[in-house]
Amino acid sequence: MSSWETNVRRVIPYVPGEQPKEANIIKLNTNENPYPPAPGVERALKELDTDRLRRYPDPAAEVLVSAIAKNYGLKKEQVFVGVGSDDVLAMCFLTFFNSKKPIFFPDITYSFYDVWANLFHIPYETQPLDDGFQIVKEDYYRENGGVVFPNPNAPTGELLPLWAVEEVLKHNPDVIVLVDEAYIDFGGASALPLIGRYENLLVVQTFSKSRSLAGMRIGYAMGSEKVIKYLNDVKYSFNSYTMNQTVLAAGVEAVRDESYFRKTCGKIIATRERVKRELRGLGFSFGDSKTNFLFVTHPDCPAKELFDALRREKIIVRYFNKSRIDNYLRITIGTDREMNALLAFLRNYLKERS
Numbered sequence: 001m002s003s004w005e006t007n008v009r010r011v012i013p014y015v016p017g018e019q020p021k022e023a024n025i026i027k028l029n030t031n032e033n034p035y036p037p038a039p040g041v042e043r044a045l046k047e048l049d050t051d052r053l054r055r056y057p058d059p060a061a062e063v064l065v066s067a068i069a070k071n072y073g074l075k076k077e078q079v080f081v082g083v084g085s086d087d088v089l090a091m092c093f094l095t096f097f098n099s100k101k102p103i104f105f106p107d108i109t110y111s112f113y114d115v116w117a118n119l120f121h122i123p124y125e126t127q128p129l130d131d132g133f134q135i136v137k138e139d140y141y142r143e144n145g146g147v148v149f150p151n152p153n154a155p156t157g158e159l160l161p162l163w164a165v166e167e168v169l170k171h172n173p174d175v176i177v178l179v180d181e182a183y184i185d186f187g188g189a190s191a192l193p194l195i196g197r198y199e200n201l202l203v204v205q206t207f208s209k210s211r212s213l214a215g216m217r218i219g220y221a222m223g224s225e226k227v228i229k230y231l232n233d234v235k236y237s238f239n240s241y242t243m244n245q246t247v248l249a250a251g252v253e254a255v256r257d258e259s260y261f262r263k264t265c266g267k268i269i270a271t272r273e274r275v276k277r278e279l280r281g282l283g284f285s286f287g288d289s290k291t292n293f294l295f296v297t298h299p300d301c302p303a304k305e306l307f308d309a310l311r312r313e314k315i316i317v318r319y320f321n322k323s324r325i326d327n328y329l330r331i332t333i334g335t336d337r338e339m340n341a342l343l344a345f346l347r348n349y350l351k352e353r354s
């Protein structure tokens, strides 16, 4: 090892889902939205004044913060925006998880949490989901340095009811509780109504899934004015200009169009419920996902075998080679056509195999 290498910060990075370059792929592996963003987004991008790009963007991202605040009936001092919720969550870890006590999150969950904890030297302890992949809320009642969990959880798709989220809050008045609601728009009850009563609650959401803008990178946190102020102080100590002008213009249009948002979420929910019925008919089992993906297992066919067979067919789903979930596939809900292709292949494959 060269001597400079002894001073290199070594980390094991998060591995994002594959973004294939091949054509004619049915891509159901990263929970992207199969429908285009709101029509206003395209208009805003076409009307973009490139001369303005000479200037730095507004560091406070005021137009986007205001649009989000208005949409959820909040003050703009209660909204923080970042480069995808990954950026927002990382900023939350850095700002709020500075205790010597371990932060708590589920053993099966978004695989970025332990990466950030390691990156920021935050001690953590994972709490096992029960055999039905449910979060056991009582596990989070013990003393800790902070709590973070996705609701619905990923990659399981399981939703913790709002009353149970509130129980976790009631037992954790002394730490920040981060609820990562990346998938909440697909049928769950958001913890947002609780932010007025729990100053230590942060609700994090994203434009990547329900608003069809994964490529734009917009995430946001909502909470008390006090927690948002602390987040902004850390952000301004790191990078003042996280949101560029193009992102701001597109983001505003995506929040503004409530009816398009409702319509596309509704379509995905309807497709999801139909695919649940069909997969059940093929012998798969899975929980009652309230997200835009299903987490499925088959009693007769190993998940890895199915993953490889689907991959050869250019249908890409997500497989996690991790304990407890290595016999599961996470399948994003695509368009009805994409899901029909998936179902047709599975029907055939399972029949020929038996």
Ligand SMILES: *Cc1c(COP(=O)(O)O)cnc(C)c1O
Residues within 6 Å of the ligand: 031, 083, 084, 085, 086, 087, 110, 150, 154, 180, 182, 205, 206, 207, 208, 214, 217, 218, 219
């Ligand atoms: C997709 C996802 C995110 C990150 O989304 P961004 O694209 O960074 O906004 C965060 N948490 C969970 C649980 C996710 O599934």
